Amino acid sequence: MSALQKGPDEAAGGERRAPLLELRQVSVRYPVGGRRRLTAVDAVDLRVHEGETLGIIGESGSGKSTIARAVLGLAPVSSGKLLWQGEDVSGFDRAQRREFVQAVQMVFQDPHSALDPRRTIAQSVREPLDVMRRGVRGSRQEVAMQALADVGLTAEIAGRYPHQLSGGQKQRANIARALVTRPRLLICDESVAALDVALQAEILNLLQDLKVNYQLTIMFISHDLSVVAHLADRMNVVYLGQVVEDATTTSMVDQPRHPYSEALLSAQPHVNLHEETNRIVLTGDIPSPLDPPPGCRFHTRCQHAIDRCATTTPELTEALPDHWAACLRTEELYGLTGRAKELI
Amino acid sequence: MRVLRVVGTSLLTAVPTLILATFIVFFMQRLIPGDPAVALAGEYATPERLAEIRADLGLDQPMLVQYWDWIRNAFTGNLGASFLSGQPVTEQILSRLPLTLLLTLFALIVAVVIGLPTGVWAAQNAESRLDRFLTTSATLGLAMPNFWLGMMLIIVFSMGLGLFPGPGGPSLQDDPAEALRGLVLPAMALGLVGGAEICRQVRSAMIENLGADYVRTHRAKALPESRIVWLHALKNSSLPFATIIGLQVSRLIGSAVVVEAVFGLPGLGSLVVDATNQRDYAVIQGVVLVAAVVVLFTNTLVDISYRLLDPRIS
Amino acid sequence: MTAIIVAADSFVGPSRERFSSGRAPVVASYVILAIVLAVVVSADLIAPYDPNKQDLDAILLGPSAAHPFGTDDLGRDLVSRMIYGTRVSVLAAGQAVAIAVLIGVPLGLAAGYVGKAADLVIMRVVDAVMSFPAIVLAIGITATLGPDITTAMTAVGVVMAPTIIRLMRAQTMSVKGATFVEAARSFGARGVRRLILPHILPNVIQPVLVQIAILMGFALIAEASLSFLQLGVQPPTASWGSVLSRAYTFFDQTPMQIFIPGIAIALTVFALNIIGDDVQRRLDPKRKGR
Ligand SMILES: Nc1ncnc2c1ncn2[C@@H]1O[C@H](COP(=O)(O)OP(=O)(O)OP(=O)(O)O)[C@@H](O)[C@H]1O
Ligand SMILES: [Mg+2]
Numbered sequence: 001m002s003a004l005q006k007g008p009d010e011a012a013g014g015e016r017r018a019p020l021l022e023l024r025q026v027s028v029r030y031p032v033g034g035r036r037r038l039t040a041v042d043a044v045d046l047r048v049h050e051g052e053t054l055g056i057i058g059e060s061g062s063g064k065s066t067i068a069r070a071v072l073g074l075a076p077v078s079s080g081k082l083l084w085q086g087e088d089v090s091g092f093d094r095a096q097r098r099e100f101v102q103a104v105q106m107v108f109q110d111p112h113s114a115l116d117p118r119r120t121i122a123q124s125v126r127e128p129l130d131v132m133r134r135g136v137r138g139s140r141q142e143v144a145m146q147a148l149a150d151v152g153l154t155a156e157i158a159g160r161y162p163h164q165l166s167g168g169q170k171q172r173a174n175i176a177r178a179l180v181t182r183p184r185l186l187i188c189d190e191s192v193a194a195l196d197v198a199l200q201a202e203i204l205n206l207l208q209d210l211k212v213n214y215q216l217t218i219m220f221i222s223h224d225l226s227v228v229a230h231l232a233d234r235m236n237v238v239y240l241g242q243v244v245e246d247a248t249t250t251s252m253v254d255q256p257r258h259p260y261s262e263a264l265l266s267a268q269p270h271v272n273l274h275e276e277t278n279r280i281v282l283t284g285d286i287p288s289p290l291d292p293p294p295g296c297r298f299h300t301r302c303q304h305a306i307d308r309c310a311t312t313t314p315e316l317t318e319a320l321p322d323h324w325a326a327c328l329r330t331e332e333l334y335g336l337t338g339r340a341k342e343l344i
Numbered sequence: 345m346r347v348l349r350v351v352g353t354s355l356l357t358a359v360p361t362l363i364l365a366t367f368i369v370f371f372m373q374r375l376i377p378g379d380p381a382v383a384l385a386g387e388y389a390t391p392e393r394l395a396e397i398r399a400d401l402g403l404d405q406p407m408l409v410q411y412w413d414w415i416r417n418a419f420t421g422n423l424g425a426s427f428l429s430g431q432p433v434t435e436q437i438l439s440r441l442p443l444t445l446l447l448t449l450f451a452l453i454v455a456v457v458i459g460l461p462t463g464v465w466a467a468q469n470a471e472s473r474l475d476r477f478l479t480t481s482a483t484l485g486l487a488m489p490n491f492w493l494g495m496m497l498i499i500v501f502s503m504g505l506g507l508f509p510g511p512g513g514p515s516l517q518d519d520p521a522e523a524l525r526g527l528v529l530p531a532m533a534l535g536l537v538g539g540a541e542i543c544r545q546v547r548s549a550m551i552e553n554l555g556a557d558y559v560r561t562h563r564a565k566a567l568p569e570s571r572i573v574w575l576h577a578l579k580n581s582s583l584p585f586a587t588i589i590g591l592q593v594s595r596l597i598g599s600a601v602v603v604e605a606v607f608g609l610p611g612l613g614s615l616v617v618d619a620t621n622q623r624d625y626a627v628i629q630g631v632v633l634v635a636a637v638v639v640l641f642t643n644t645l646v647d648i649s650y651r652l653l654d655p656r657i658s
Numbered sequence: 659m660t661a662i663i664v665a666a667d668s669f670v671g672p673s674r675e676r677f678s679s680g681r682a683p684v685v686a687s688y689v690i691l692a693i694v695l696a697v698v699v700s701a702d703l704i705a706p707y708d709p710n711k712q713d714l715d716a717i718l719l720g721p722s723a724a725h726p727f728g729t730d731d732l733g734r735d736l737v738s739r740m741i742y743g744t745r746v747s748v749l750a751a752g753q754a755v756a757i758a759v760l761i762g763v764p765l766g767l768a769a770g771y772v773g774k775a776a777d778l779v780i781m782r783v784v785d786a787v788m789s790f791p792a793i794v795l796a797i798g799i800t801a802t803l804g805p806d807i808t809t810a811m812t813a814v815g816v817v818m819a820p821t822i823i824r825l826m827r828a829q830t831m832s833v834k835g836a837t838f839v840e841a842a843r844s845f846g847a848r849g850v851r852r853l854i855l856p857h858i859l860p861n862v863i864q865p866v867l868v869q870i871a872i873l874m875g876f877a878l879i880a881e882a883s884l885s886f887l888q889l890g891v892q893p894p895t896a897s898w899g900s901v902l903s904r905a906y907t908f909f910d911q912t913p914m915q916i917f918i919p920g921i922a923i924a925l926t927v928f929a930l931n932i933i934g935d936d937v938q939r940r941l942d943p944k945r946k947g948r
Contacts, residue, residue, distance in 0.1 A: 598791030
């Protein structure tokens, strides 16, 4: 591996602490009929640092939820490692496992179906405490009610069933459930996608507040770039199960270094107010992960694709300081910058 | 070629089931309380006789060896001998089977003739008064024990009107014409209940189909409604219909056993009832096995037609 | 589809579309069921005579003020025998259904939830059991074990269990992947106590409740059939099936006596089926709004 292809941390000289959560070359493959396998997540490297909000963005089917599910142990990780504060999760003993499960919680994509229709909100919210046997039984109810209050739900609503709640209330209940164990990392999978715009803003503000009050690190998954750009300190762009660009939000928004990110950004003109960009329309559908294109996975839809793109697989390289992109032509297209320039 | 493959796949699923079914029948015999040899020979049998029976049945052998012997014999058509008469079980079953199969066939015809048109008719007029009447009647028909319905038919058509022979007619071998006449009432008793069931099932299948897009297209093209219903929708309901028939065969054979007892017909039913009263375990075992084989055979036929009818299944 | 699936749900048919029977039969059905249950509970109070008391001076009587249904060949009062017989038949059917549920629910859950080898083995056995005509297998088991109502209804329960296993399995497989189950797993809920009992079972059991009504009807008919063949209740106990069996023996003298138990069975089973349809319709998610 050349110096150019190392991860941001090592490149930064190791002065930072180990990330709170790190994925190293994690792949998730689902068996689908016969001997075929669907690679939903393909050798993904990903880091979340304590206190930051990491945005993960990509089209539907790109594997965002699967990444989250792999972290929670809900998706079959077929290769790669998961590190929690620098330690391999697979080597955890029972106590460490419990600690990990309690420290990483998720708010699921669909607020309605994530709640058991036959349990009241209060029952659902206190369930993690019951399952993990946290605290004395009597105090769990109080903890649950406190979490509900923190997300703005009253005791009256706590006694209701999911179908008696509005979409926004349901999502608040889901967030409360994720908070009762006092997690350190909160994974929000499309947490606002199912809501209308006004409610989205409400929930996003709530998350910002909770982040401060609960001292959370947040992994925010969305297909909506404007939402992620608004919330995240750092962004990872995924395409067909691979991370194609990884940069701070400002760097990503101002100077994308991958044609896919550029296309996504151009579709959201209000995100980037500085530049006059022409809208790049992506043609064609996202290819099937059952049969991904060889070489650069994006080449079938990339307006800059050349022959080499169909044969050579690009790796994440530092295109700008602390800004990594997986494109063979990034220098040609966007100019020689970053560490590459310094090295010359 | 496709036919061969279809038959092959169907058999591939049927054979393991058949093997498991034979296990069930075999272990059923192990349920005999106490010593099977005593159960077979009676309490007053001499020790020599008991030992002879044990050796005969291979009861002194390990279980799997016993099973293997039994299944090997069964495969060659040897289901053992009736303990009471000494007559081979296979022979007894074969002499009774035609009547039961014939009865089942007649009943199936009655059931289809009644159930299919009423089911289609109800579906066509779904949620109307006619539909309510038909489905409620079908539910009532379904609720009647068919052997009781048989008694009712005897009272009305045999004792009352004298149109058909009552219980205890001749066997198929002795007087075929009279025996066939004797099958009319039991076939009605079985078929009416089966028809009620078919009516409900056909209605369900047809309602689904009549709401389908292609029906709307046909309607838009102003095809005659009767043509749409009886030709197109019914054709598309043929797969569920095959399933329904498969179900009915199993149901009818089971019920036939009881109905035969009501009518005193010399079929499998009365054979197993007599065997039960006389504790003739070999015969009971044989009949249960043959019933399962007949059902599995029909199901396999249905499965094959299913696969041949449905172009999506290769 | 396999040959085996064809044998699926032999008691209900391939799909139970919603049946609308109009209000009157539905109301009547609940009334019938209520009456039957009342008779079961209060048989001792309402029966005018001891059901087994013989009076050889008054055999095979027609209806009269003293014996509204007449008397049987041993001079026993048929009203009393029908009343006690209701209790015996309903409890026997209840026993069979309870056994089917006790076998079917856990096995169906296991097949659907665990999947893989467990599913394969369970479903193979289910297919094999379903390849027997239900009544024939029940007869075979009862005949082998020796005629007795408890034995007979246990056998009936066993042959009905596959229906519940299939239903539970299908339901479980669809609920297993639900997001709320995944959410529970995300905070460590596993196993029977933390996942299956609190989350899966309550969400899959409803169709089984509907099925219970229908299986109850099947079990009543099975009781009548087996008792008619003298494999069920033994003399002198009265049940719908045994009264019917007895009446049939003498039906050339008192043909009307076979109507009584037959109508009792038919009406009760009818009511159970209508109620099953009705409950099903009420539970249909397509019908009620979110
Ligand atoms: N259990 C599974 N079995 C097989 N394939 C799966 C499974 N779960 C997900 N996939 C496939 O993996 C790929 C990634 O799915 P994933 O749900 O992670 O996408 P996503 O980015 O979250 O999409 P969305 O924005 O629609 O939520 C998809 O092609 C999906 O079909
Ligand atoms: Mg998703």
